[in-house]
Amino acid sequence: MNSPSAPLVxxxxxxxxxxxxxxxxxDRLRVILADEPANPGFTRVIWTAHVAEMTDLPGSxxxxxxxxxxxxxxAMRExxxxxxxxxxxxxxxxxxLHWHVIPRWRDDAQFPQPVWAAPVPGREAGTERLRLLVERAIPAYRRLLAQHLGGC
Structure with missing residues (x-):
């Protein structure tokens, strides 16, 4: 149990x-497709070691x-x-430490606001079209990542 003066872990x-x-x-990082149903293609690049800030890492x-x-x-753009x-x-x-890499389309549910904003009324239907587009793109996305991230 944490003492009152110890930080909560x-x-x-x-x-x-x-x-x-x-x-x-x-070895050092992974790329994942996030479970964000309202934002198809939402990707995260996650550093494997538990560090909180970019400056916790050495320059290289x-x-x-x-x-x-x-x-x-x-790869996402392609x-x-x-x-x-x-x-x-x-x-x-x-x-x-992780980065969000988020594809945005003019007809996505929140555009031009951030993905964390409330959906624009009437645009929720476009999410299914975008989900199918991303689903079809995933095999090529994986191939490009494997081809270009080999040294990471």
């Missing part, structure tokens, strides 16, 4: 499990992580053809 969901469907995994590891994020973005890609690293709820 919480289990980390990104240490305990993959965090979603693994698209690619290496930071460079490798960012190279992976850019590789995921490029196979999913989104209108825009959002990149975010928050970690407020899960303080384990």
């Amino acid at each position: 919480r289990a980390c969901p990104l240490c305990e499990g993959p965090g979603g469907e693994i698209l690619w995994q290496g 590891a930071r460079a490798a992580l960012m190279a992976a994020v850019w590789t995921v973005e490029a 196979v999913m053809r989104p209108d825009k890609v959002n990149l975010a690293s928050l970690g407020n709820a899960v303080p384990h």
Whole structure:
């Protein structure tokens, strides 16, 4: 049991499990398809070791992580053809270093607002079309990630 002066230790969901469907995994990081039904294609790049901030990593590891994020973005753009890609690293709820790589389409449920905003009325129907588009793109997405992330 934690003493009143000791910090509360919480289990980390990104240490305990993959965090979603693994698209690619290496020694230092993994790329997963997040379980975000309202946002098809929502991808996370997760650093394997439990660190909270980019500056917890040495420079070479930071460079490798960012190279992976850019590789995921490029692969996503090639196979999913989104209108825009959002990149975010928050970690407020899960303080384990990870990046969100989120495909956005002009007709997605929240566009142009962040994916965490309330859906625009009448746009929920487009989510099914986008889900099918992403589902068809996943095999090519996996191949590109494997081809380009081998050194991570």
